[in-house]
Amino acid sequence: MTDKQIGRLVEVVGRKYKTVEWNGLEGILVGEDMKFTALNEIKDSVKFLNEPKEKPPETKKETPKEPLVGVDSKAMTRKQKEFLHSLLNQQGYNDREKKSAWLSRNNLPERIDEMTQDDASRAIDLLKNKPEKQPKKDVAETAVVDANVEVKKIIETDQKKMKLATEQILIKKADDLDERLIIEEHVEGTEPLVYQIKDKYTPSIAGIFEACRRTGNIKIEDGKLEKEDNKTVGKAWVRDMKNNNVIFGVAERYTNEEYKVTTLINKAIRNALRRAVPKKTLDEVVKEGLEAKSVLIIREL
Numbered sequence: 031m032t033d034k035q036i037g038r039l040v041e042v043v044g045r046k047y048k049t050v051e052w053n054g055l056e057g058i059l060v061g062e063d064m065k066f067t068a069l070n071e072i073k074d075s076v077k078f079l080n081e082p083k084e085k086p087p088e089t090k091k092e093t094p095k096e097p098l099v100g101v102d103s104k105a106m107t108r109k110q111k112e113f114l115h116s117l118l119n120q121q122g123y124n125d126r127e128k129k130s131a132w133l134s135r136n137n138l139p140e141r142i143d144e145m146t147q148d149d150a151s152r153a154i155d156l157l158k159n160k161p162e163k164q165p166k167k168d169v170a171e172t173a174v175v176d177a178n179v180e181v182k183k184i185i186e187t188d189q190k191k192m193k194l195a196t197e198q199i200l201i202k203k204a205d206d207l208d209e210r211l212i213i214e215e216h217v218e219g220t221e222p223l224v225y226q227i228k229d230k231y232t233p234s235i236a237g238i239f240e241a242c243r244r245t246g247n248i249k250i251e252d253g254k255l256e257k258e259d260n261k262t263v264g265k266a267w268v269r270d271m272k273n274n275n276v277i278f279g280v281a282e283r284y285t286n287e288e289y290k291v292t293t294l295i296n297k298a299i300r301n302a303l304r305r306a307v308p309k310k311t312l313d314e315v316v317k318e319g320l321e322a323k324s325v326l327i328i329r330e331l
Contacts, residue, residue, distance in 0.1 A: 106150050111142055114150055117157040200227045200328050205283055205297070207326065208235040212296045213289045222326035223319030231316050234326070235300045241307045241315045247271040248306050253295040264294025268302045277306040 106114075115129075123129045130140040138153055139145050145153070204225045211221055212235065221236035233241065242248050253266040264281040279302025284293040304312070319325060 106142070106145055106147060110147075110150050114142055114145075114153060114157075117154060121157055197227070202283070203328050204232065204234070206285055207328070208297065208300065209283075209285060209289075209293050211235050212293055213286065221324075223322070223324040224316050224326070226325050226327045231320065231325075233304075233312055233316055233319070235296070237315045237319060238300055238304050238307065238312070241311045242303045244315070245307050245311050248303065250299055250303075251276065253299055255291060255294060262290065262294065264291075264296075264298035266295060266298035266302045268299065268306050270306050275306075277302050279303070279305065 118124070118129050118132065121132075123132050129142070133142075133153070134140050136153070136156055138149050204227060207225070222234050223237035223240060225232050225234050247270065249269045249271055251267045251269050253264065255262050255264055257263075261282060266279045267276055268279070269276050279298045279300070281294050281297030281301060283297070284290050286293065
């Protein structure tokens, strides 16, 4: 090659590859040294260098697929399992045994983890669109259940009546004890301040008079006996001096005919005072009576 030809080839190669180094161009030029390259080879090289090179076809990168859940290619996803669990819970199948029983009745795998997509679709369809019907009870079975319910109601009613009757008996016993406190002489401070009736505590007549003393400004205005419906009743009136209110009390039970007047009037005063004294003061007397063990437990005989 002449120097001019070499220069021309260097110019073409430089534009194409931005270099004038010949190492690595054996695939383009026949000879590594341009001085020993034939003229027809130079033409082929220049032609090859000037022709636009075709870009290799782009290969699309494949997106890695999400690993399958379970062995079956149609296994359920985690979200599908959670959704099926929630549907079963809504239908009342909220533990493993109930869920397994329902799945088994509908010819499905007993464990949700073992179900396929097809199994899940069928289960969801059954739960959403065709809720399971409860089997009809036999007429005889229904009658027995109804009878048992009725018997249970009767027993509960009788128990409530017995409990109420027992409480009434104990309350009457407490009232009778108040009568004894009214009639009999007691050393001051020895009378019980509190009665215990089952799990309840109530102030005795002594406790009520103590609460009245602490409250103050309460005056007993009157007490008398009257005939009502062929029986004698005691009536009493007390005045709340602070609020200028008159409170009325009545009593009709007594056990000792000799002390009928004393008993009925004092019980009527007791009932009026109990209404006049603030509940807070009565509660304080009961509390102090319990602490001082001034309690009389009333039991059923």
